[in-house]
Amino acid sequence: MLWSKLFIPTLRDAPAEAKNATHRLLIRAGYMRRQDYLFLGRRVLRKMVAIIREEMDAIGAQEMCVSSPLTIASELRSYKQLPQIWYFFREFTVECWSFGGVESRPQDAFRRVFDRCALRYLAGHREIVALSENGEPIVRGAGDIASFETAESCPQPPALPDPEGDLAPEEFPTPGQKTIADLSAFTHLPESSQMKSVVMVADQKPVLIMLRGDHQLSEAKLRDELDASELRPANPGEIREWFGADAGSLGPVGEKNLPILADHALRGRRNMICGANRNDYHLRNVTPGEDFVAEFLDLRAVAPGDAAVDGTTLAFEKGFRLAHFRRLRKPIFVTDVNGAQSPVDAASCRILLENVFLTAVEQQQDADGLALAPAVAPFTVVITPVSNDEAQQCSGREQYDSLRRAGIDALLDDRDERPGVKFKDADLIGVPYRVTVGKKLAQGMVEIRDRRARTSQDVAIAETVSFLQSQLK
DSSP states (O other): OBGGGSOOOOOSSOOTTOSSHHHHHHHHTTSEETTEEOHHHHHHHHHHHHHHHHHHHHTTOEEOOOSOHHHHHTTOOBGGGOOEEEEEEETTEEEEEEESSOTHHHHHHHHHHHHHTTOOOEEOSSEEEEEEEEEEEEEEETTEEEETTTOOOBOOOOSSOOOOSOOOOEEEEOTTOOSHHHHHHHHTOOGGGBEEEEEEEETTEEEEEEEETTOOBOHHHHHHHHTOSOEEEOOHHHHHHHHSSOTTSOOSTTOOSSOEEEEGGGTTOOSEEEEOSSTTEEEEEEOBTTTBOOEEEOOBOOOTTOBOTTSOBOEEEEEEEEEEEEEOSSOEEEEOTTSOEEEEOEEEEEEEHHHHHHHHHHHSEETTEEOOOTTTSSOSEEEEESSOOHHHHHHHHHHHHHHHHTTOOEEEOOOSOOHHHHHHHHHHHTOSEEEEESGGGGGTEEEEEETTTTEEEEEEGGGHHHHHHHHTO
């Protein structure tokens, strides 16, 4: 491609609207404007997508375009159809679903994707992350690493022991007490002695979530547990219709119509306080698992002060989630070799493509701009004639054509600009190699600069293609 025909709006000054140093560089390099991806940014994303397709196809995965993989999976009938690995793209997300106990294949393929993108990352049991001060909260502990929402941990003990005895639930008035903090002050009991009711709608089906009063719901964990494609909080009208009361007075006792999920932190607790499904009233002496039936799951978001599952201290850092793995709870059944219906192991993996992009940018830059790896750079090599001299321009065009014929992704800087401007722009946008056509053309030589190594050497024009091919192996 010819630089003069492309929209590459590089900037010398730092843009005021940038959110952080990485975003600032992307705007200066002409990759983005605000949150929009321009030609160069989109080109890098396309190269990452191509790498993902290559690695997924290499393990026998099949690309699809579906809204509900589980619906399609219901058409699997026999063990003879297994294993199956399917993947599909959803804007900045790549999802892969596997059936038949082959979930390790996509996970290994994802790691190869990140290796080819030259990323530095850490692999946990359920997530792959890259540490970054510009990222989201990340938790490390017990030999694992995960995002704040999906990390597993042991909560701090309740602030006050539960009342002893096999007590029956008792309703009492709580006028105007809507929040856990309100209720704690009203009852003179800590928030950890209360139960929090959260009503969510997963794939258009309501579910009641019970948490310890001082804990927060992890929507990421809930989404995974329910295998939900869509998840949202219930609105006030829905809550009133389903419970006959407003938020702040809800509880699980007597609830027959909604499935109830309780966080593990409520297991074994006794005689707690929760809503009575009657405005301005609550129940005391409610025991989870006895006064209401619930499925106990890990649903809470990790909090400062929690311990790792092995009892060690958790470390809180920042980073980008690159990939997430999970086993599916909804079973898929097929006919086995004996003709009986048997459950099939099913798993889902997800790559967060935009985070992969941001990680590459953050990790592959220097004082002069981006220094991207050849596999993901918008172009592999830029040919830069130093002047408008006819011989230089003609040679530049010939080398550009030769590189393109050899399958090397080349860009010809044919702009009528000073050499310094061309060199700075090439460094800024992160092209790995620059072929400079200058004064040494008379001796049949060009200068090839390695952007990342910051080294240069003279190469005979006739050997330009073979030299670059050797560098790209």
